[in-house]
Amino acid sequence: MTANTVTRKSRRFPRFGTVLQFLVVLVVAAGIFLPVYLSFVSAFTNNGSFARDGLFPGLDQFALGNFREAVTSIPLVQEYLVSVGVVTLQTAAQIVTGALAAYALVFPKWRGRRIIFALVLVTLAIPGESLVIPNYELVSQFGLRNTILGVAVPFLAAGYPIFLMRQAFAAVPIEIWEAARLDGSGDIRTLFTVIMPSCRPQVTTAVIWSALAAWNGFFWPLLITDTAAARTIQVGISQLATSESSTPSVIFAGAILVVLPTIALVIGAQRFLINGLSRGTLR
Incomplete structure (x- = not known):
């Protein structure tokens, strides 16, 4: 048997490992998409069709x-x-505060910036539930209960956008920053017109992360609001599930209305999301 014959057979019949990998991916994909399919079909059909x-x-x-x-x-x-x-x-507040903090942690040379960055990383390990009571007392003291601002105030800054943009800014050559400063550009102008445009994939990833986290928030909006005037859609869907007049098909329809914006956001920014998660260096 010649080498050409072996090559032709290997091309004609895939290896067992490849077939097994394909089957595993197929099973996992089916497990992921089956609930999505059931939700869409239930939302567009009469109750009890299944x-x-x-x-x-x-x-x-x-x-x-x-x-x-x-x-x-x-x-x-x-x-x-x-x-x-x-x-x-x-989202706007987290991107602005994250960009300002990341810029301060990368470009200006000052003592203790590595310690501050380590403290930012520590915040990523703190469970959000442990901060509910202090946040509730703070928002109540400011008279922001049952307001949109009260829902957003505890999350105007977050550790992950700071971390993500800090890693992106660290990959920008220091010569670009120095050139901008020599041209008379201030820190704010350098950040928003030079640094951030060069890190567009990572900034877009931070925007998507912040937007999804804000959209999917449930426990805090439920705790801090009393009326529908300040309740978010996630709280509304939970009320829809407990409504006496709602059927499973109606609940599925409401869930589809909630999830469609997130699906459109992820699909529309998929290219930036992949690039933003795969780029960046430690410095």
Whole structure:
């Protein structure tokens, strides 16, 4: 048997390890996408279709009334707008504070910056639940309970955006910063017009992380709000699940309305997300 024959057979029949790897990936993908499929099908079909028709209901079961009922059962539109406001405020604040802190930890030479950076990393290991009571007392003392600002105040700065942008800024050649300073550019102008544009993938990753964390917040908005005027969409969906008039299909419809913005955000910024997570160096 010649070498060419062996090469042709190896190309024709994949190796056992490759086939096994493909099967494992296929099983994992099925386990991930099956709940998503069930949620979408339940949201677009009449209640109880799964019990009658199985996993593949007929087209005659297709209906949009579940979404209409989900919107009318609770003030879903108002809570949607509240969530958008919280996400906008919280994300913008975390990016600005994270960029300022990262810039201070990388470019200006000052004693103790490594210790401060280590303290920032320590905050990543602190459970958020341990800060609920101090945050609640602080927000209550400022009279911000049941307000959009009260929902966002404890999260105007976060450790992970600081860490991510610090690692990105550390990969920027110091000569670029020195050239900007020699041209008379101040620190703020250098940061927002020179440093951040050169680290766009990592900054975009930080934006996505902050936006998803703000959108998916549940326990704190539930604790600090009393009325629908300041409640976020996650709290509204939990109320939809406990509503007497809601059916499983209506709950699934509400869940789809909640998850669609996050899916669109991740898909739209996927290229920046992958680049931002794969780039960066320790310094």
